[in-house]
Amino acid sequence: KTRAVKAYVASCKGKLTLHFLPGYAPELNPDELVWSHAKRTGNARRPLRAGEHLEDRIQLQLAEMAARPDLIRSFFRHPSVAYIADC
Template identity: 70%
Template sequence: LMFNRKKAVHLIVDGLPAHKKAIVKDYVASTAGKLTLHFLPGYAPDLNPDELVWSHVKRNGAARRPLQKGEKLGPRIHEQLAQIGRNPKLVRSFFRHPCVRYISDS
């Protein structure tokens, strides 16, 4: 992310403990202001585009039909996420949602 970077990067992250580790803080400090971490509030699903993806999965996929005998939830979810990833228009729509427009310039 930072390799050969000319402009500063403002990275929005959630409260995952790994984001707050000393090694991360040290790395951010070593970038001399070229990387800034902005933390989402402790519970802010409405500000997190990941939550929009999971909401889509629940509304349109895995939760819409029961698992069949012998079927595992993990592979079904992975396939649905892969389908989402192959649909650039859908992926962009998550970032255009009014609650997460802060992420992009559009």
């Protein structure tokens, strides 16, 4: 909303669109869809084993998700974040 941002957007001559989001709107954030998927399908579904670390398990799960571009794309096609692809 600053003058510098407004000037930059104007210099893009319609190639850039700003979407003003509320201060707190997790339902509009694709990251929240990633974490929701992770909780529904992985780490929250089974307890840690003796000596196992949550951080290691989460890193592994995120790496497995990253290896599935179709899954990642699906988060950005979700209706709640349609504003992202609104071009």
